[in-house]
Every structure is written in C-alpha cells, then in structure tokens.
Amino acid sequence: MNPITDLTNAFKKFPGLGNKSASRIVFYLLKQNEAELDRLGSLIANLKKNLKVCSDCGNLSYEDLCPICSDPLRDRKTLCIVEDIEALNAFEQAKIYNGVYHVLGGQVSPLNDQDISEGSAKFLLKHIKKLRPSEIIIATSPTVEGDMTKFSLMEVLKNIKNAKITRLAFGLPLGGSIEFADKLTLHTSLAARRPVE
Ligand SMILES: [Zn+2]
Structure with missing residues (x-):
C-alpha cells in the first residue's frame, strides 16, 4: 500500500480532476503540516454529519431550515423551482437572484415514470401554501428531461x-445543464423569463 498513490487515485475520481491535477493536490498536501x-x-469526515434536508425547500442544511429559507432579506414572494442542489448552487454562485428556491430533487426521465413523485409534489405544494408566492419560476434545464419535468410541474x-x-428564457445552451451555465447566460435567461404557455 502506498498512501501517495492511493490518494492520487482517490482524487482522480473527483469531477474535473485528471491524473495531473490529482498529483498536484497530493504534492500540495505533502507540503502541509500534520495539523x-x-x-x-x-472536514471531510464531518461533511455529512448532521446534514439534513431543509424542511421547507429541500436544500441541504445543517439546521432545520437552510440559510436561504431563514434569511430575512430574501424575497419570499418569488419562488424558483430547480431540479437539484447543483442548479440552486449555480444561481447562488452567480448572485443574480434574491428570491427563494424549491429543490425538486430530480428530473422526470423518459426512461422512468412520467411524473414527479407524489411525495415531491406534496412537498412542493406545502411550500407554496406556506409562502403564497406571487411568482413561481420553473427553472428546469433545456434538455428532454428538463422539458418533461416542466410539463409534469x-x-x-x-x-x-x-x-x-x-x-x-433560453439563451441557455440547448441540451445543457443549468449547473454548467455561465453567469451571464444564467442572468439573461432569468431576466428574460416569460410566462409558461
Ligand atoms: Zn430551504
């Protein structure tokens, strides 16, 4: 067993990291002190300890309500429905949206069932009942699954x-995921959003 090789192999499995980057990280770690x-x-060992799902929106949280739902400065009259936590994260990182979210926790896939599960639907409707939003934004990806999810929604x-x-409004690349959209594209598609027919 060789911890250097083992750790390099572990990092190679990380998204976006190849052999070279994995090695660079391991050599960086070798230069750090033991503390x-x-x-x-x-930090890694505790990452998932006490991790919950926000009881309002489905975001990950270490408290009963996530930091977004418990932030008094967020606009609770605008609710953005996203497919997953990665999409929520893309909006948050771009800093272009001040409303609240609802995380569906998955897409409707052409291979699986045709509808959002009853549990997810109930959870969403409960959130809407609590917020009474004046606008609900359906922020699914411009993919086949995203469209099916929209219809189901x-x-x-x-x-x-x-x-x-x-x-x-999709300036977003067709077939692309919201998760990988750049800030400008995301901003444009949000600013030019339009009523659902
Ligand atoms: Zn929340």
Missing part, C-alpha cells in the same frame, strides 16, 4: 391561483 492535514481530514401546479408562473 492542517488533520483539519482537512476531519405544470400538472402539479394547475390549481395554483394568484401566482404568475414563468419559465427561464
């Missing part, structure tokens, strides 16, 4: 009155 290595090790939302339902 720093212990600190990094325990429209069915779930069909009895929602008093809220404008909009969808991102």
Whole structure:
C-alpha cells in the first residue's frame, strides 16, 4: 500500500480532476503540516454529519431550515423551482437572484415514470401554501428531461391561483445543464423569463 498513490487515485475520481491535477493536490498536501492535514481530514469526515434536508425547500442544511429559507432579506414572494442542489448552487454562485428556491430533487426521465413523485409534489405544494408566492419560476434545464419535468410541474401546479408562473428564457445552451451555465447566460435567461404557455 502506498498512501501517495492511493490518494492520487482517490482524487482522480473527483469531477474535473485528471491524473495531473490529482498529483498536484497530493504534492500540495505533502507540503502541509500534520495539523492542517488533520483539519482537512476531519472536514471531510464531518461533511455529512448532521446534514439534513431543509424542511421547507429541500436544500441541504445543517439546521432545520437552510440559510436561504431563514434569511430575512430574501424575497419570499418569488419562488424558483430547480431540479437539484447543483442548479440552486449555480444561481447562488452567480448572485443574480434574491428570491427563494424549491429543490425538486430530480428530473422526470423518459426512461422512468412520467411524473414527479407524489411525495415531491406534496412537498412542493406545502411550500407554496406556506409562502403564497406571487411568482413561481420553473427553472428546469433545456434538455428532454428538463422539458418533461416542466410539463409534469405544470400538472402539479394547475390549481395554483394568484401566482404568475414563468419559465427561464433560453439563451441557455440547448441540451445543457443549468449547473454548467455561465453567469451571464444564467442572468439573461432569468431576466428574460416569460410566462409558461
Ligand atoms: Zn430551504
């Protein structure tokens, strides 16, 4: 067993890291003192301890409510429905949106069932009932799955009155995922959002 090789192989599995980057990280770590290595090790070991799902929106959280839902400065009248936490993260990193989110926790896939699960639908409707938003933005990706998810969402939302339902305008690359959209593209698609037909 060789910890250097083992760790390099472990890093190679990380998204976006190849052999070269994995080696660079390991050599960087070899230059750190033991205390720093212990600190990094325990950060990883504790990453999922006490991790929960926000009881309002489905985001990951270490508290009952996530930092976004418990932030008094967020606009609770605008609710953006995203497919997953990666998409939420893309909006947050771009700093272009001040409303709140709802994380569906998956897409409707052509290979799986045709609809959003009953549990997800109930969770979403409960959130909407609590917030009473004036606008609901459907922010699914411009993919086959994203479109199917949108149609399924429209069915779930069909009895929602008093809220404008909009969808991102797609300057986003077709077939691309929101997660990988750059800030400008994301900003444009959000700013030019339009009512869902
Ligand atoms: Zn939340």
